[in-house]
Amino acid sequence: MNPEANTAGEVSAVEVSHLTKVFSLGLKREYVVAVDNLSFHVKAGEVYGLIGPNGSGKSTTMKVVLGLMAPSKGSAKVFGLDSGDIRARNEIGFLPENPYFYKHLSGAETLRFYGKLCGMKGRDLERRVDELLKLVDLEGAATRRLGGYSKGMLQRIGLAQALVQNPRLVILDEPTAGVDPIGSRQIRDLIMRLRDEGYTVFLCSHLLEQVQEVCDRVGILFRGRMRREGALEELISVDSQTSITLEGASPELLGKIRELVQRDEGTSLVAEGHPRTSLEHLFVRIAERGEDPQP
Amino acid sequence: MSDEAPPPNPEPDRATPAPAPGARPVPLFSFGRVATIASGTVTQLVRMKTFYFLLAFAAVVVAAGNFNLPATPAKELSMIKKVSFGTMDIFAWLFAIVATALLIPRDQEDRTLYTILSKPVRRIEYLLGKLGGVLVVVGVSLLAMYAICAVMIGAREALFVAAEVEAMTADGRYSDAEIAEQVGLIRQQGLRAELGIAVLASFFKAAVVAAVTIFLSTFASSSLFTIIVSILVFLIGHAHSMATSFWLHETNNSVFVQMLVKLIKILIPDFQLFSFSEGIVQGEPVVYALVWQMGAVTGAYLLVFLLLSLLVFVDKEF
Numbered sequence: 001m002n003p004e005a006n007t008a009g010e011v012s013a014v015e016v017s018h019l020t021k022v023f024s025l026g027l028k029r030e031y032v033v034a035v036d037n038l039s040f041h042v043k044a045g046e047v048y049g050l051i052g053p054n055g056s057g058k059s060t061t062m063k064v065v066l067g068l069m070a071p072s073k074g075s076a077k078v079f080g081l082d083s084g085d086i087r088a089r090n091e092i093g094f095l096p097e098n099p100y101f102y103k104h105l106s107g108a109e110t111l112r113f114y115g116k117l118c119g120m121k122g123r124d125l126e127r128r129v130d131e132l133l134k135l136v137d138l139e140g141a142a143t144r145r146l147g148g149y150s151k152g153m154l155q156r157i158g159l160a161q162a163l164v165q166n167p168r169l170v171i172l173d174e175p176t177a178g179v180d181p182i183g184s185r186q187i188r189d190l191i192m193r194l195r196d197e198g199y200t201v202f203l204c205s206h207l208l209e210q211v212q213e214v215c216d217r218v219g220i221l222f223r224g225r226m227r228r229e230g231a232l233e234e235l236i237s238v239d240s241q242t243s244i245t246l247e248g249a250s251p252e253l254l255g256k257i258r259e260l261v262q263r264d265e266g267t268s269l270v271a272e273g274h275p276r277t278s279l280e281h282l283f284v285r286i287a288e289r290g291e292d293p294q295p
Numbered sequence: 296m297s298d299e300a301p302p303p304n305p306e307p308d309r310a311t312p313a314p315a316p317g318a319r320p321v322p323l324f325s326f327g328r329v330a331t332i333a334s335g336t337v338t339q340l341v342r343m344k345t346f347y348f349l350l351a352f353a354a355v356v357v358a359a360g361n362f363n364l365p366a367t368p369a370k371e372l373s374m375i376k377k378v379s380f381g382t383m384d385i386f387a388w389l390f391a392i393v394a395t396a397l398l399i400p401r402d403q404e405d406r407t408l409y410t411i412l413s414k415p416v417r418r419i420e421y422l423l424g425k426l427g428g429v430l431v432v433v434g435v436s437l438l439a440m441y442a443i444c445a446v447m448i449g450a451r452e453a454l455f456v457a458a459e460v461e462a463m464t465a466d467g468r469y470s471d472a473e474i475a476e477q478v479g480l481i482r483q484q485g486l487r488a489e490l491g492i493a494v495l496a497s498f499f500k501a502a503v504v505a506a507v508t509i510f511l512s513t514f515a516s517s518s519l520f521t522i523i524v525s526i527l528v529f530l531i532g533h534a535h536s537m538a539t540s541f542w543l544h545e546t547n548n549s550v551f552v553q554m555l556v557k558l559i560k561i562l563i564p565d566f567q568l569f570s571f572s573e574g575i576v577q578g579e580p581v582v583y584a585l586v587w588q589m590g591a592v593t594g595a596y597l598l599v600f601l602l603l604s605l606l607v608f609v610d611k612e613f
């Protein structure tokens with residue numbers, strides 16, 4: 001059986017197997033284990049989030065998957081190809097954390113540059129550049145040099161360059177780091193759109209709320225080791241508790257519900273109150289729609 | 296089963312086409328990718344306004360051309376050429392070092408390298424593209440500097456010839472043959488096609504310096520370190536014959552010193568080889584066999600330093 005294939009016989013987009021990465025610290029003969037016997041896989045078509053605090057080994061894992069680093073032990077494969085195989089890079093679009101592209105190039109020139117590196121040319125390339133500028137909503141800034149782009153715009157042009165050769169896998173390292181809530185929401189919407197269009201997305205982040213919103217499955221990395229992994233719903237649901245959200249419930253009805261709960265042995269009311277929106281949602285609502293924040 | 300026609304394709308209007316299935320082949324080597332990186336490097340250097348140094352060069356040439364030296368016209372022209380071509384040579388190798396040293400470490404610091412190498416780009420293509428881009432800019436700069444020199448030398452030559460002919464004719468003691476001989480002496484030091492070979496020699500030297508710098512920048516931690524070490528290598532490379540005569544032919548030197556000098560002679564290119572251009576600038580005849588030989592030596596140095604760079608760069612982790 002193909003070890004990279006999942007139970008349905010499909011080849012995984014990413015297959016990391018017993019990956020260990022050790023760095024030596026200068027001439028002191030001291031070593032740091034950045035990633036320790038890590039195994040996980042990303043299914044084709046899903047959004048997988050690798051989360052963990054700074055220094056947990058997320059970026060190192062990504063670099064190994066990208067072929068920018070060689071594993072000390074174990075292996076990383078992309079659609080069945082060894083991550084060091086250059087053909088694997090045709091299948092990957094990568095957006096690094098805080099990307100600094102060539103500031104002297106405009107948005108369109110940047111996309112043309114990366115497109116040509118992927119062997120694209122002529123009308124196909126021009127069409128792709130136009131599509132991507134539209135996708136990331138930067139058509140109006142296509143001829144402006146990147147030196148004049150905001151952080152959010154840089155992230156979006158970075159995402160566009162990651163998609164230029166139409167890869168099957170998109171790897172995003174802290175895609176919303178340092179971006180304001182509106183820019184962050186735009187990037188999140190783009191990730192969800194990519195998933196809808198069949199791309200596989202593998203992202204690293206320590207912004208847990210955002211990971212929760214976009215990921216199908218997550219892996220929690222801590223000190224180079226995988227602590228928990230699985231479908232998001234399975235990981236975060238509290239099986240012993242049930243929440244019911246009511247709209248327009250009268251005080252009488254609420255009283256009856258409390259009474260019913262009290263009567264039932266083994267059941268207790270844990271919490272009651274009004275659901276809250278997040279501060280981020282509130283901010284976006286005010287900034288984007290000019291809504292009155294007062295209820 | 297229903298006989299109804301199947302519904303139209305419900306696929307939404309995609310902004311991006313569906314991802315292609317299967318691994319796409321990547322050619323073993325692509326001149327297209329090298330050219331893309333090279334043209335990106337040229338654009339980068341041009342938009343960094345590096346060509347502004349040509350203004351400084353033009354100022355040096357104009358200043359050299361307007362010194363009124365107490366010498367014959369031929370000697371004055373010789374002096375203008377010496378200063379202009381000497382300055383051109385310095386600008387070329389210094390530019391090659393600084394431009395090359397800024398490129399790779401900067402790409403690494405800015406993480407631009409991550410996005411480039413995460414595309415299907417081989418590392419040799421990246422190195423060749425960077426070197427190629429620098430050499431194009433150095434070549435264009437040298438041509439521009441040569442054009443500036445040519446204008447100045449040509450103008451001064453025409454001025455000197457006219458003045459000399461006028462003075463000798465007015466004197467009345469000189470025959471046409473003597474005037475022609477004097478004009479010939481001035482023209483010998485004037486603008487001649489052979490001066491292009493001196494420019495080519497400067498380009499060869501700058502190309503080798505750029506290749507050495509690219510090798511150093513593959514393992515250097517900063518641009519500053521690369522620039523300093525490259526200049527040091529360049530200076531040591533001008534002391535090959537001195538080192539040979541002083542340390543290797545002196546019998547009282549230890550075996551260790553002799554081995555060290557031999558090692559340095561192997562590792563550091565002999566930049567004195569390119570000084571054949573000085574004779575050309577002074578009006579000596581061009582030995583074309585030597586020019587071809589220098590071209591071959593330059594090619595060999597480029598190949599060796601690119602291979603060394605690749606050895607370091609191919610397994611480098613970012």
